[in-house]
Amino acid sequence: MFMRQYGSGSKKGTRLVGFEDKYWWSQDGLRLHYRDYAGRDDRPPIICLPGLTRNARDFEAVAERLAGEWRVICVELRGRGESAYAKDPMSYVPLVYLQDINKLIDELELPRFVGFGTSLGGLIFMLLAGTRRGQMVGSLINDIGPDIAPAGLERIRNFVGSGGAQPTWVHAARAVSEVNGALYPDYKLQDWLSFAKRLYKLNSAGRIVLDYDQRIAEPFRVPGGEAGVNLWPAFEAMSGMPVALVRGALSDLLAPETAAQMKERIASLELVEVPRVGHAPTLEEPEAVGAIDRLLARVVSGQ
Numbered sequence: 001m002f003m004r005q006y007g008s009g010s011k012k013g014t015r016l017v018g019f020e021d022k023y024w025w026s027q028d029g030l031r032l033h034y035r036d037y038a039g040r041d042d043r044p045p046i047i048c049l050p051g052l053t054r055n056a057r058d059f060e061a062v063a064e065r066l067a068g069e070w071r072v073i074c075v076e077l078r079g080r081g082e083s084a085y086a087k088d089p090m091s092y093v094p095l096v097y098l099q100d101i102n103k104l105i106d107e108l109e110l111p112r113f114v115g116f117g118t119s120l121g122g123l124i125f126m127l128l129a130g131t132r133r134g135q136m137v138g139s140l141i142n143d144i145g146p147d148i149a150p151a152g153l154e155r156i157r158n159f160v161g162s163g164g165a166q167p168t169w170v171h172a173a174r175a176v177s178e179v180n181g182a183l184y185p186d187y188k189l190q191d192w193l194s195f196a197k198r199l200y201k202l203n204s205a206g207r208i209v210l211d212y213d214q215r216i217a218e219p220f221r222v223p224g225g226e227a228g229v230n231l232w233p234a235f236e237a238m239s240g241m242p243v244a245l246v247r248g249a250l251s252d253l254l255a256p257e258t259a260a261q262m263k264e265r266i267a268s269l270e271l272v273e274v275p276r277v278g279h280a281p282t283l284e285e286p287e288a289v290g291a292i293d294r295l296l297a298r299v300v301s302g303q
Contacts, residue, residue, distance in 0.1 A: 017064045019074075024107050026078065026100045028091065033082035034104070037063045039071030043300065044112035044137055048074045049101070049121025051280060053160060053212050055081035057198040058118065061284045062292070070296065073108075075101065077120075079213035089215035094120070098127045111135065114299055116292075118142035118280050119253065129237035138242040138299040140292060143251050143280035145258040146231035152253030152279055160217040166208040172196035183250055183278025236265055242298035243269040244291045250278035270294065 019035040026032055035056045039045065046066065048059040056074035063072040076083040077097050086092060101124060105113065112135055115125035122144040129136055159179050166172040173192035176199060184191070201211040243266055247259050263271045272291040274281045281288050 017067045019063065019067075021082070024104050027103060028086075030078050030084040030086060030100075032078060032084065032100060032104070033076045035063070035072075035074040037067035037072040037074070039067055039069055041071075043070055044114050045071035045073055045108075045110060046114045046116055047101075047105075048072060048116045049077070049118070049124050050075075050080070051119035051121060052156065052216065053080070053199065053210070054118070055198070055211055057081075059116070059283075060198075061282070062116070065289075066292075066296075075104065079216050081211055085213040085215075089213070089218040092213075092216040093219050094123055094127060097124050101128065102131070105132070105135070112137045114138040114140075114296070116140040116142070116283075117144070118283075119144045123231065126231050126234040126238070130234055133237060136238075136241065138295055139238055140244045140246065140283075140295055142246045142283060142288075143248050143254050145245075145254050145262055146235045147255070147258045149251075149253050149255045149258070152251070155252060157217075157220050160214075160220065162217075163210045163214070166196075166200065169193055169196060169200075169208060172200045172208050180278070183248070183252070185250075186276055232265070235262065238269075239266045240268060242295050244295040245269055245271045246281050246283065246288050246291055247271065247273050248277040248279055248281050249273050249275045251280070253279040 017037070019037045021033065022036050023031050023033050048062065050056070050058045055076045059072070059074045063074055066072055078100060079085050079092055115128065115136055115138070117123070117125040117140070119142065122141040125136070125139050125141065126146065129139070163175065166175060170193070173189060173196045176195050177187065177192045180195070187195070199210065200208050203209050245259060245262055247254050259271055263269050270291060272287050274285045274287045277285065283292065
């Protein structure tokens with residue numbers, strides 16, 4: 001178990017936050033990983049699903065802030081972080097991820113849960129909404145919608161699976177800033193270093209490498225591979241539950257028109273925009289923190 005102490009022992013509010021590394025098996029025999037932060041048994045756990053190239057570290061700050069009051073389960077999809085890489089790269093598609101998450105929910109025997117999904121993670125929760133109606137009791141969607149803006153999709157297609165090893169963390173920070181600089185115009189070196197340490201890892205050979213199977217890009221290279229099901233009906237299955245939609249004001253993946261349409265289709269949705277941030281907000285921004293807290297308050301009150 002990892003433990004982190006907040007503040008010094010002499011300061012009021014010092015607490016320890018920890019997680020356990022846990023695993024489950026996919027239907028096709030992959031050992032998949034999640035971080036499990038303990039919380040209250042009388043509240044539904046929060047399942048966090050990251051974006052396409054990301055891992056459990058993306059939700060570290062969120063989990064550390066909420067742990068104790070809420071159980072937080074930070075999942076690493078197949079091919080990311082400590083989850084096993086797939087033998088068949090064509091299994092790196094949303095419907096297979098959905099099968100993996102369904103198996104985890106069944107193994108944990110969760111009667112209820114809240115979903116926090118960034119980008120690809122948000123799409124998976126849209127797919128879950130219809131099949132897990134009654135179990136999913138709230139959802140935070142981070143910078144994604146049923147319609148994906150072509151400019152953002154093209155940017156993702158161009159960088160996914162194309163990164164190499166970096167000699168130092170500063171080089172890794174520079175690499176991510178070159179790709180994402182326009183999306184985070186206020187970031188300084190320390191911010192880019194933090195970004196890099198969520199995206200890269202130090203491998204056993206001492207090299208700094210991307211922490212995902214670069215073959216996740218292969219479905220994008222198949223003609224029509226980015227196409228999927230119509231997600232508007234799946235999204236609308238969230239109607240009636242507390243929903244928060246966080247959008248980066250500079251997002252090139254979630255267009256303002258799509259976000260507005262999402263708000264029109266689900267009356268219970270709260271739309272929050274994070275200024276001077278693109279795809280995707282880290283969920284540490286004050287606007288995102290407020291949206292999370294209001295969402296969870298609605299879950300507790302049953303509104």
